[in-house]
């Protein structure tokens with residue numbers, strides 16, 4: 001099969017022929033139609049996070065099961081699937097509670113510890129394939145369907161984690177990024193008043209199109225003052241921070257209204273200070289949200305099937321242009337999401 005192989009970190013893709021994968025016991029093989037090209041896998045490619053090489057990266061797939069191994073019961077040939085990004089054990093106390101991202105026996109990632117979707121075929125353990133609902137329009141937009149397993153499912157999970165309710169005010173830090181844009185969309189879908197915060201004014205039009213009611217240019221104004229002004233001095237109900245440097249985390253926490261919730265998605269992962277007195281007096285929640293569960297992914301695709309949400313994908317390239325596509329991703333030049341069309 002044709003595959004984009006990375007022989008080492010921070011080297012160009014090698015578009016080459018490799019042996020077709022064969023499903024072993026408990027595994028299945030799928031034919032890949034499209035695979036998302038997000039910042040997470042660009043971090044692998046650039047060597048900013050350790051990965052084992054040679055490697056075929058990519059996990060945001062839209063694919064069709066073509067072979068199932070011995071003992072596989074939950075998949076059938078012909079199923080349309082995406083992947084579950086984390087290699088979790090499926091039987092620890094966290095997995096049993098449907099908290100798979102917190103698996104005690106976490107084994108790494110699809111496209112990092114094992115080969116991923118930048119190839120004509122992908123082999124994964126049975127539980128790392130998630131069957132998509134019938135009636136979802138994957139034929140015409142496989143790239144959109146592929147990226148949704150992260151681009152929409154992650155923001156969808158944040159809504160649940162932060163208990164976002166209709167009519168609340170949600171501010172998104174890093175709103176112009178590939179996940180931020182979709183967080184605006186999902187918060188808008190949930191009936192919230194949505195405020196986009198970013199330092200790149202060039203992204204604000206896309207933020208508004210995605211569902212932002214207001215935009216705040218953090219390179220130009222005091223973010224806390226702007227958020228207080230936009231909320232009549234009450235503060236925001238929910239801050240979602242995709243940047244998570246000290247300054248954004250502290251701004252988000254300080255701008256919270258009574259009973260407010262701050263959610264960090266990791267980002268830079270820096271430390272920050274928050275007053276215990278403020279936490280107490282306003283009954284604030286400081287939350288982390290790590291990836292999604294398979295249930296979150298299934299529910300997100302159900303929303304897509306019903307036509308309630310659909311991801312923004314502005315760059316779709318063939319395998320031959322993977323290198324150029326990743327340069328755009330590296331430079332933050334993509335609005336919404338990017339993807340490779342494989343077949």
Ligand SMILES: [Zn+2]
Pocket residue numbers: 088089090091092093094095096102103104105106
């Ligand atoms: Zn587990």
